[in-house]
Amino acid sequence: MRSSRWQAQGNVYLVAEQELTPGRVPKAVGDADGIVEVRGYGDGWVEIVIWNPDGSLAEMSGNGTRIAACWLAERTGARQVTVRVGPREVSARLLDGGLVEQDLGEVTVGEREELDGIAFTPVDVGNPHAVVEGDPADLPRLGRLLENHPRFPGRTNVQVARRIGDRDVEARVWERGVGETGSSGTSAIAVAAALGLGEATVHFPGGSLQVRLDHGRAFLTGPAEKVE
Secondary structure (H helix, E strand, C coil): CCEEEEEECCEEEEEECCCCCCCCHHHHHCCCCEEEEEEEECCCEEEEEEECCCCCEECCCHHHHHHHHHHHHHHHCCCEEEEEECCEEEEEEECHHHEEEEEEEECEECCCEEECCEEEEEEECCCEEEEEECCHHHHHHHHHHHHCCCCCCCCCEEEEEEECCCCEEEEEEEECCCEEECCCHHHHHHHHHHCCCCEEEEEECCEEEEEEEECCEEEEEEECEECC
16 A cells, blocks of 8 residues: 555544555554545645545544644645545644644534433534533543444444643543544544633643634644654
8 A cells, every 4th residue: 555654733644645445454554543544636626535544434524634634735835725524624734833724614512412321512614523521531431432422323433531721621632433542633623612611722642732723613633744
């Protein structure tokens, strides 16, 4: 498989330039957190499919789309990139210092719910999230329980987060089809939205991401780099 290896704060994706199938993905992904498959590209746009390691598709990934934008920038020199993922488009602007600012579109926050004694807030960022406000050390237990709960027939991503300042949040993330990862772009947005923060720095084990919510739209700033 023709591919390159990229990482966004410890969230590792292979960028593949050939078509994949669900059966091929688990072997091809190796120790990465997923595969960004490039379906087509031009000077300022790239169309991708995002694969989880188990061969399932992810509707959206903040880190994956940011990596796709950086991949195209390396290929064409573009500084403004539109990343197409299924029906959604992510606008990405490359900044100095290896940072990328993204407009990931609309965010929907649901009413607080409780399952098996676990209180959480559902958030839609183009993919599903269940945000628990509590001790991030509880993630391994809560992530497994919520990801596969019948409440989420297509499974869900899970975050456990706690405020450590007015605009600072500490969090860990459990990605469906993956397990715990070092960071996640859409998870950072989900955490800020669930906690009612218009602007926030979300600190993951893999690094920090800047989130800004403006009239229901999510903006995310963070790094991405090629590692192989």
